Amino acid sequence: MKSPSLNLALWGMLCVIFLCSEPSQSIDIDIGLTIPNPRLSKAYTALQAWKYAITSDPNGFTSNWYGPDVCNYTGVYCAPAPDDPHSLTVAGIDLNHANIAGTLPEELGLLEDLALFHLNSNRFCGTIPDSFRNMRLLFELDVSTNQFSGCFPSVVLCLPSLKFLDIRFNQFEGDIPSAVFDLKLDALFINNNKFSSSLPKNIGNSPVSVLVLANNNLNSCIPSSLTKMAGTLNEIILLNTGLTGCFPQDIGLLNQVTVFDVGFNNLVGPLPESMGNMKSLEQLNVAHNKLSGAIPESICRLPKLENFTYSYNFFCSEPLTCLNLKDKDDRQNCIPNRPLQRSAMECKSFYAHPVDCGAFGCSPRSPPPPPPSASTATTLSSTTLAPAPAPLPTVAFKASKAPKA
Numbered sequence: 001m002k003s004p005s006l007n008l009a010l011w012g013m014l015c016v017i018f019l020c021s022e023p024s025q026s027i028d029i030d031i032g033l034t035i036p037n038p039r040l041s042k043a044y045t046a047l048q049a050w051k052y053a054i055t056s057d058p059n060g061f062t063s064n065w066y067g068p069d070v071c072n073y074t075g076v077y078c079a080p081a082p083d084d085p086h087s088l089t090v091a092g093i094d095l096n097h098a099n100i101a102g103t104l105p106e107e108l109g110l111l112e113d114l115a116l117f118h119l120n121s122n123r124f125c126g127t128i129p130d131s132f133r134n135m136r137l138l139f140e141l142d143v144s145t146n147q148f149s150g151c152f153p154s155v156v157l158c159l160p161s162l163k164f165l166d167i168r169f170n171q172f173e174g175d176i177p178s179a180v181f182d183l184k185l186d187a188l189f190i191n192n193n194k195f196s197s198s199l200p201k202n203i204g205n206s207p208v209s210v211l212v213l214a215n216n217n218l219n220s221c222i223p224s225s226l227t228k229m230a231g232t233l234n235e236i237i238l239l240n241t242g243l244t245g246c247f248p249q250d251i252g253l254l255n256q257v258t259v260f261d262v263g264f265n266n267l268v269g270p271l272p273e274s275m276g277n278m279k280s281l282e283q284l285n286v287a288h289n290k291l292s293g294a295i296p297e298s299i300c301r302l303p304k305l306e307n308f309t310y311s312y313n314f315f316c317s318e319p320l321t322c323l324n325l326k327d328k329d330d331r332q333n334c335i336p337n338r339p340l341q342r343s344a345m346e347c348k349s350f351y352a353h354p355v356d357c358g359a360f361g362c363s364p365r366s367p368p369p370p371p372p373s374a375s376t377a378t379t380l381s382s383t384t385l386a387p388a389p390a391p392l393p394t395v396a397f398k399a400s401k402a403p404k405a
Contacts, residue, residue, distance in 0.1 A: 035068045036088070037087050037088065037089075039081060039087060039088070039089040039090070039112075039113060040068070040070055040071070040078075040088060040089065040090070042110040042111070042112070043070045043076075043089070043090040043110065043111055044068055044070050045107060045110055046105075046107045046108050046109075046110040046111050047065060047070055047073060047076065048065070049105045049107035049108075050102075050104070050105055050107070050108060051065045052105075053102045053103045053104070053105045054100055054101070054102035055101050055102045056099075056100065056101035056102070056123070057098070057099075057100050057101075058099055059098060059099055061074050061075060061095060061098040061100060062074065062075075062100070070090060071088060071090070075093055075094050075095045075098070076090055076092075076093055077090070077091055077092040077093070077094065077116075078090055078091060079091035079092075081113055082113070082137065089113040090111050090113060090114060091113060091114065091115050091116070092114065092115060092116035092117075092118075093111075093114065093116065093117050093118065093119075094116065094118040095118065095119055095122065096118050096119070096120050096121055096122075096142075097120070097121040097122075098121075098122055099121070099122060099123065100122045100123065100124065101122070101123035101124065101125070102123075102124055102125075103124065103125060103126040104124060104126065104127075104128065104129050105129065106129045106130070106131045107131070108129055108131060108132065109129060109130075109131025109132060109133070109134040109135070110131075110134070111135060112134050112135060112136065112137075113137055114135050114137065114138055115137050115138060115139045115140070115161075116138075116139060116140045117135075117138060117140065117141050117142070117143075118140065118142045119142060119143045119146065120142050120143065120144040120145050120146070120166070121144075121145045121146075122145070122146050123146065123147055124143070124146045124147065124148065125146070125147040125148060125149065126148065126149070126150075127148060127149070127150045127153065128143065128148065128153035128155055128156070129155070130155050132155045132156075132158075132159070133155050133158040133159070135159060136159070136160060136161060137161050138159050138161055138162055139161050139162065139163055139164065140162075140163065140164040141156065141159070141162060141164070141165055141166070141167075142164070142166040143166070143167055143170070144166045144167060144168045144169050144170070144189065145168070145169040145170075146169075146170055147170065147171060148167070148170040148171065148172060149170065149171040149172065149173070150172065150173070151172065151173070151174045151175075152172055152174060152175065152176055152177055152180070152190075152195070153167065153172070154177060156180070156183075157177065157179050157180065157183065162183065162184075162185065163184070163185055163186045163187075164185070164186060164187050165180075165183075165185055165187070165188050165189070165190075166187070166189040167189065167190055167193070168189045168190060168191045168192050168193065168212065169191075169192045169193075170192075170193055171193065171194060172190075172193040172194065172195065173193065173194035173195060173196065174195065174196065174197070175195070175196070175197035176190065176195050176197050176199075176200070176213075176216075176218075178200035178201075178202050180206075181200060181202050181203045181204075181205050181206040182202065182205050182206070183206070184207060185206065185207065185208050186207070186208060186209055186210070187208055187209065187210040187211075188206070188208050188210070188211050188212070189210075189212045190212070190213055190216070191212045191213055191214040191215050191216065191237065192214065192215045192216075193215075193216055194216070194217070195216040195217065195218065196216070196217045196218070196219070197218065198218055198219060198220035199213075199218055199220045199221075199222075199223050199241075200223070201223055201225055202225065203223050203225055203226055203229075204223065204225030204226055204227065204228030204229055205225070205228070206229060207229075207231075207232045208229070208232065208233065209232050209233060209234045209235070210234060210235045210236075211229075211233065211235070211236045211237070212235075212236075212237040213237065213238055213241055214237045214238060214239035214240055214241060214261070215239065215240050215241070216241050216242075217241070217242050218241040218242050218243070219241075219242035219244065220242070220243065220244065221243070221244060221245035221360055221361070221362030222238075222243060222245065222247060222248055222251070222262075222267075222362070224248050224250075224362070226248065226251075226254070227248065227250050227251065227253040227254060229254065230253045230254050230255060230256065231256070232256075233254055233256060233257055234256055234257060234258055234259075234280075235257065235258060235259040236254075236257060236259070236260055236261070237259070237261045238261065238262045238265070239261050239262070239263050239264055239265075239285070240263070240264040240265065241265060242265065242266065243262060243265035243266060243267055244265070244266045244267065244268075244360060244362075245267065245268065245269075245357065245360035245361075245362035246267065246268055246269035246270075246355070246357035246360065246362065247267065247269065247270075247271065247272050247275075248272070248362075249272050249274060250272075250274055251272055251274060251275060251278075252272060252273075252274025252275050252276065252277035252278055253274070253277070254278060255277055255278055255279055255280060256280050257278055257280060257281060258280050258281060258282045258283070258304070259282065259283045260278070260281060260283070260284050260285070261283070261284075261285040262285065262286055262289070263285040263286065263287045263288050263289070263309065264287070264288040264289075265288070265289050266289065266290060267286070267289040267290065267291055268289070268290045268291065268292070268355045268357070268360075269291065269292065269293070269355045269357045270291065270292060270293035270294070271286065271291060271293070271295060271296060271299065272296075273296045273298060275296065275298070275299050276296055276297075276298020276299050276301065276302065277298075278302060279302060279303060279304070280304060281302050281304060281305050282304050282305060282306050282307070283305075283306065283307045284299070284305060284307070284308050284309070284310075285307075285309045286309070286310050286313065287309045287310060287311045287312050287313070287329065288311070288312040288313075289312070289313055290313065290314060290350075291310070291313040291314065291315060292313065292314040292315060292316065292334075292350070292351070292355060293315065293316065294315070294316060294317040294318075295310065295315055295317065295318045295319065295322060296319075297319035297321055297322075299322075300318075300319055300321040300322040300324075300325060301321055305325065306325070306326045306327055307325075307326070307327040307328070308322065308325050308327070308328045308329075309328070309329045310328075310329065310330060310333070311329040311330060311331040311332050311333070312331070312332045312333075313332070313333050314333060314334050314342070314347065314350050314351070315330070315333040315334065315335060316333070316334045316335065316347070316351075317335060317336070318330060318333075318335050318338075334346075334347035334350070334351075
């Protein structure tokens, strides 16, 4: 007898197979004027209610959504039910890039066997219906790049099979519930919304391999529990989230991370020496913060590091190994004998107020970084400020684990 987890895995594989096929080829059934089973009858009710809630479909994606043969509707994919291989059911919906406007009706909760729901790049608004809690097999939920609004869609906390959640580029606001980091997700994209809560202390409970929270207003320290994700985390994007305080000294425990981006924040203090243990790191972005001190040589010696961006900070020295990196950016710092640095006056003013990492309540108090030497100030006296920084980038990050749009 197969275990429930094995059945779910096989069900997921079946759904992928059906999503890669044309609807007309994936179904071989003569429905005629009747609906062959209760599952498809419920699906017909749900999809007709959804068609009624669509206000604009300029490309005619839903033009063939009529009649009982729901398995031949554009964007609707059927497969044998996981608990009854002799019964067809709606297993997936993929309306990516359809430019459809409308809302999601509560009747969609009738699609209880749905495993995949892909809706990115449309104009849907409103909220995610609470009836989605009936989708006990839902594996992937992607409603990114729409016009959904309101609080975080808490119904996703009730989906026991969910592994991939993508709600980025919408208008969700308010708190990010801490419970989302207790979900057994593999990838979490909630960037480019209007969330304003702090990063919860339990963020380290999340088993995700990809975490993208960029372009929200989180205004918090980097939680010390983040290093608990060392066993699974591969990519983390915290660009422009209002991060404050210093790096946790043990951040180097994240030794499987390939992409680490905390640019455009308010981080202060030095880069921890432990970052030299992040042997998998390929891209490191700490630009546009208020970081200072000397850049550890161990970082620039990381074996896979290709892109290291640390411009628009207050670093006072860098090892020669950093200059040998394939792609680096050290502009607008306080580094002697390097072009396009800050003025000596600006650097002197900054270092006149040493950073106390303990003052932020994020980590134990530690000594401030050493001030620049006299030679540093002399060298920088002839430098001038570079032009204003470029406009803040908008993250449109898509990890390799994400399904193709």
